[in-house]
Amino acid sequence: MGPTEKLGESVRAVDRALEILMAFTATDHQLTAGELLKRVDLSRPTLYRLLRTLEHSGFIVSSGDPQRFELGPSVAHLAHVWSSSLDIATLAQPMLRRLWDQTGETVALLVHQGNSRICVAELPSAQPLSFKRGLGYREDVTLGASGRAILAHVPTPESYLNKSGETVDVPAYLDRLQQIREQGYAISRDELIQGAVAIAVPFFLGDDKVMGSLAVFGPGVRVDQARVSVFATLLKEEARKLSQALGQR
Incomplete structure (x- = not known):
């Protein structure tokens, strides 16, 4: 993969990560993976990969069983x-x-x-x-x-x-x-x-x-x-x- 293609993939990943963050609202501040999949056009593996990245950076936190996700402290910052x-x-x-x-x-x-x-x-x-x-x-x-x-x-x-x-x-x-x-x-x-x-x-x-x-x-x-x-x-x-x-x- 060339530098231009890598850059394109990186930009798409950022766009998808932002779509995940924007899926949360004041009334829906906790969402399961299934609920997120209804709001973003992503495959389940891609969603989980991006959620792990966002959680590592503090933009998403998860808890409970079944697992639910919500915005993290980096968003508050x-x-x-x-x-x-x-x-x-x-x-x-x-x-x-x-x-x-x-x-x-x-x-x-x-x-x-x-x-x-x-x-x-x-x-x-x-x-x-x-x-x-x-x-x-x-x-x-x-x-x-x-x-x-x-x-x-x-x-x-x-x-x-x-x-x-x-x-x-x-x-x-x-x-x-x-x-x-x-x-x-x-x-x-x-x-x-x-x-x-x-x-x-x-x-x-x-x-x-x-x-x-x-x-x-x-x-x-x-x-x-x-x-x-x-x-x-x-x-x-x-x-x-x-x-x-x-x-x-």
């Missing part, structure tokens, strides 16, 4: 991540709106998840020349201003480096994070999008755990160093208000 992000996005709307009004550029809220940061709220600039990432946009947390603003405040940032085959000068990168901590914001120019400038500031939970970053994106022709300083000041103030709303003293 994803639901928690999603609901937490959604709550923060709602809470941050006044801060994002003020930043949008004051800067005239695209503003975004990004949350830290694993090795990534994810855009959970965005107000695109109304100007013809502008940049935006889009809701759900995910990028490595080591890249870009919005990622480094987060990474500068995690306990062991070096553990996130050199994960994807790239070679990073770790001491130089950590020095850069120290500079971000000292100045209170991160900046990138022409890094992930040619011609774009990004300025980002972290926000925190009540226990001072970094949760994500607020960011402003704009074209370099408008966002010169003077405007970077202005935007950074505005971002710091709104990030402070968001952190206070999340319980930080």
Whole structure:
């Protein structure tokens, strides 16, 4: 079997596993294998193979005799991540709106998840020349201003480096994070999008755990160093208000 065929099989397996997870509902949260077979178009051996895989990853748990299946703790973890992000996005709307009004550029809220940061709220600039990432946009947390603003405040940032085959000068990168901590914001120019400038500031939970970053994106022709300083000041103030709303003293 060639690489393309293997990839196709892997994608089909993922689709089938998702069909199994989506077969459960609020009123049918426990199902037998026979009940699942009525809801998904799978053979019994394939169903059991996928159930074993999902159970191993914590997405399914089984109990009883006859055996019944239900959603497991990994699903609860994803639901928690999603609901937490959604709550923060709602809470941050006044801060994002003020930043949008004051800067005239695209503003975004990004949350830290694993090795990534994810855009959970965005107000695109109304100007013809502008940049935006889009809701759900995910990028490595080591890249870009919005990622480094987060990474500068995690306990062991070096553990996130050199994960994807790239070679990073770790001491130089950590020095850069120290500079971000000292100045209170991160900046990138022409890094992930040619011609774009990004300025980002972290926000925190009540226990001072970094949760994500607020960011402003704009074209370099408008966002010169003077405007970077202005935007950074505005971002710091709104990030402070968001952190206070999340319980930080």
